[in-house]
Amino acid sequence: MTIAFAIVAILTIAASVAAMSLRNLIHCALAMAVAFGGIALLYLQLEAQFVGFAQILVYIGAVAILIVFAVLLTRGGEAPEKSVFSASWIWGALVTAAVFATLAWTIKNSFASQREPPANVEATVKQIGDSLMTKFVLPLEVVGLLLTAALIGAVIIAMRDESPKTKMEDGRSKMEKPSAPGGHP
Amino acid sequence: MTPLAGYLLLSAMLFAIGLAGALTRRNAIIVLIGIELMLNAANLNFIAFWRFSEHPEALTGIMFVIFSIGVAAAEAAVGLALIIAIYRHYRTTNVDEMDSLKG
Amino acid sequence: MVESLDQIFVSLKHALLGFVPGNWQALASAILSLLPIFVIFPTLFAITTLLERKGLGRIQNRYGPNRVGPFGLLQPAADGLKALTKEDVVPHAADKIVHFLAPVVLVIPVFLSFAVLPVGRNLVAVDMDAGLLFFFAVGAATELSVFMAGWSSRNKYALLGAMRAIAQMVSYEIPLILSSVGVVMIVGTLSPVKIVEAQGTYHGLLPDWFVFTPWGLAGFIIFMIAAAAESNRSPFDLPEGESEIIAGYFIEYSGFKFALFFLAEYLGMFAISGLGITLFLGGWHAPLQSLEVIPSWFWFFAKLVAIILVFIWIRGTVPRLRMDQLMNLAWKFMIPMVLINVVGAAVWHFMQPGLARWLVSIALVVGPYLWLGKSLFQSKHLAKRTYRFAE
Numbered sequence: 001m002t003i004a005f006a007i008v009a010i011l012t013i014a015a016s017v018a019a020m021s022l023r024n025l026i027h028c029a030l031a032m033a034v035a036f037g038g039i040a041l042l043y044l045q046l047e048a049q050f051v052g053f054a055q056i057l058v059y060i061g062a063v064a065i066l067i068v069f070a071v072l073l074t075r076g077g078e079a080p081e082k083s084v085f086s087a088s089w090i091w092g093a094l095v096t097a098a099v100f101a102t103l104a105w106t107i108k109n110s111f112a113s114q115r116e117p118p119a120n121v122e123a124t125v126k127q128i129g130d131s132l133m134t135k136f137v138l139p140l141e142v143v144g145l146l147l148t149a150a151l152i153g154a155v156i157i158a159m160r161d162e163s164p165k166t167k168m169e170d171g172r173s174k175m176e177k178p179s180a181p182g183g184h185p
Numbered sequence: 186m187t188p189l190a191g192y193l194l195l196s197a198m199l200f201a202i203g204l205a206g207a208l209t210r211r212n213a214i215i216v217l218i219g220i221e222l223m224l225n226a227a228n229l230n231f232i233a234f235w236r237f238s239e240h241p242e243a244l245t246g247i248m249f250v251i252f253s254i255g256v257a258a259a260e261a262a263v264g265l266a267l268i269i270a271i272y273r274h275y276r277t278t279n280v281d282e283m284d285s286l287k288g
Numbered sequence: 289m290v291e292s293l294d295q296i297f298v299s300l301k302h303a304l305l306g307f308v309p310g311n312w313q314a315l316a317s318a319i320l321s322l323l324p325i326f327v328i329f330p331t332l333f334a335i336t337t338l339l340e341r342k343g344l345g346r347i348q349n350r351y352g353p354n355r356v357g358p359f360g361l362l363q364p365a366a367d368g369l370k371a372l373t374k375e376d377v378v379p380h381a382a383d384k385i386v387h388f389l390a391p392v393v394l395v396i397p398v399f400l401s402f403a404v405l406p407v408g409r410n411l412v413a414v415d416m417d418a419g420l421l422f423f424f425a426v427g428a429a430t431e432l433s434v435f436m437a438g439w440s441s442r443n444k445y446a447l448l449g450a451m452r453a454i455a456q457m458v459s460y461e462i463p464l465i466l467s468s469v470g471v472v473m474i475v476g477t478l479s480p481v482k483i484v485e486a487q488g489t490y491h492g493l494l495p496d497w498f499v500f501t502p503w504g505l506a507g508f509i510i511f512m513i514a515a516a517a518e519s520n521r522s523p524f525d526l527p528e529g530e531s532e533i534i535a536g537y538f539i540e541y542s543g544f545k546f547a548l549f550f551l552a553e554y555l556g557m558f559a560i561s562g563l564g565i566t567l568f569l570g571g572w573h574a575p576l577q578s579l580e581v582i583p584s585w586f587w588f589f590a591k592l593v594a595i596i597l598v599f600i601w602i603r604g605t606v607p608r609l610r611m612d613q614l615m616n617l618a619w620k621f622m623i624p625m626v627l628i629n630v631v632g633a634a635v636w637h638f639m640q641p642g643l644a645r646w647l648v649s650i651a652l653v654v655g656p657y658l659w660l661g662k663s664l665f666q667s668k669h670l671a672k673r674t675y676r677f678a679e
Contacts, residue, residue, distance in 0.1 A: 060428065
């Protein structure tokens with residue numbers, strides 16, 4: 001365990017804990033971006049440069065911004081009045097503890113605890129490109145189709161619903177829950 | 186503890202943190218953040234196994250992670266579009282209050 | 289002698305490394321490679337602010353700053369002193385940590401992106417195999433800091449400016465990256481060093497730079513337009529439009545933090561111009577074979593200054609684009625053009641050299657331009673302009 005790995009690991013874990021427990025939603029999103037950056041650093045330590053830079057480009061450059069936009073569009077900028085954790089949080093915590101215990105026990109007792117690293121590992125971009133065009137060309141085309149479908153689907157789902165059937169007289173939606181006079185923030 | 190076990194343990198911890206957030210938080214967007222963290226932990230697992238494998242020149246781990254990053258980004262986009270559409274109807278992103286189907 | 293002038297910085301570095309003991313060699317080598325970046329590019333930034341103000345002034349038929357030194361040459365020093373000594377005002381309701389971190393998060397990726405640019409022969413700080421992807425990745429990381437700056441100020445106009453800026457940067461990232469895909473396809477590698485080396489030959493009168501091919505010229509123009517949009521330069525500076533929302537997302541910043549934003553914006557412009565030079569203009573190669581006696585680093589900076597002057601010229605001449613015009617341009621015009629450009633690059637590569645190749649490539653560039661331009665902009669039936677004078 002080198003010191004670099006320890007520092008990056010602590011940074012990533014601290015950022016992800018912060019992302020899951022902060023009250024302010026924008027702070028959660030920014031902590032998540034830091035966690036993504038930490039994972040990109042881990043990829044670079046594992047000699048996977050292409051994946052590390054792709055991680056920064058896609059996750060920090062696009063997914064983090066998507067989430068921040070969604071928080072702003074759903075009025076998440078203000079602080080919630082009640083607790084941020086749901087009422088039945090204990091079951092979630094128990095399930096998580098069970099999952100982590102299982103994984104840690106498996107890792108400890110597996111061959112991974114005795115494997116020594118091979119000497120030089122190299123993944124040049126040329127090799128990645130070659131294998132994308134020969135061995136993995138079918139997944140590449142399928143992912144292209146999937147991304148197109150996701151793009152069109154996301155636009156259609158988030159488009160404004162103009163049909164009169166789902167609107168009441170004063171323009172509110174029929175599916176809205178009748179709220180207390182104070183209302184939500 | 187070998188380096189591989191260290192990376193796998195770190196990946197398990199990140200997965201557990203993401204799972205805890207996805208199961209316990211009230212806001213739907215934070216649940217989505219938890220899911221993205223879980224996907225990242227799994228990707229880290231793949232790269233760690235690729236690095237310490239017998240035949241790293243097959244590039245299997247890297248290929249899997251490249252496609253996984255692409256698919257995760259698309260899934261985050263669709264998930265957020267769903268949350269925005271639901272918000273337009275319910276005026277809330279609290280997952281505890283989206284229970285219209287309950288008898 | 290010519291060789292030694294070209295490699296003077298490399299020999300200087302080796303000489304300095306000779307004074308360093310054995311086990312500090314790696315660290316000293318890294319510091320010596322990176323220190324020039326921190327010295328040269330901020331100096332170029334200072335010179336560019338002066339050049340820009342005087343250039344814009346002359347275009348607008350006035351003098352630029354001419355009080356501070358002879359011909360206003362000490363103006364950058366005065367600006368720097370002002371930025372350092374001004375009071376740092378933070379709004380009371382601002383989110384203090386995010387407000388403080390936003391300029392830092394903006395400046396760090398911009399400096400990182402200079403590390404992969406080959407400034408001269410053997411003069412690249414880090415020679416990475418996936419250097420081009422690294423450059424685009426750190427360019428994408430700057431968008432988050434724009435949002436942090438706009439949101440943490442708790443100012444509706446700052447947030448509006450930040451949203452506009454992010455929408456613009458995300459939209460123009462696609463033509464930027466796709467226009468470099470043509471070059472990467474032809475050369476076969478993502479490493480900027482090898483891309484420059486692939487443009488090193490000379491055929492007849494013109495060098496073998498990619499800008500002298502039809503697809504390369506179209507790609508270069510698309511790259512420069514997207515580069516202007518990425519660094520929020522006019523005519524794409526609506527997010528920081530000085531006549532509309534004053535300074536957009538950095539409206540609540542004063543003093544040194546404002547200077548950091550300014551620095552980061554200009555350095556971003558230099559970095560992306562440097563990448564354009566590497567991809568299309570032949571990097572550090574001289575335009576004519578006989579001019580190779582002049583050192584390679586001189587040619588790189590000469591081309592960089594030329595591009596900066598063109599950016600200043602465009603800023604003084606072209607009016608600002610409105611937000612919807614900007615987004616229309618990106619999504620409906622530039623992305624189809626750049627996709628056809630990638631096909632054009634492949635066609636150029638596989639056809640035999642000769643007149644047919646030129647004709648087909650020029651048709652592939654001019655045809656889509658005319659068709660897209662006509663179909664997108666013909667719906668505006670503008671009346672003939674009439675003038676009414678007061679008589």
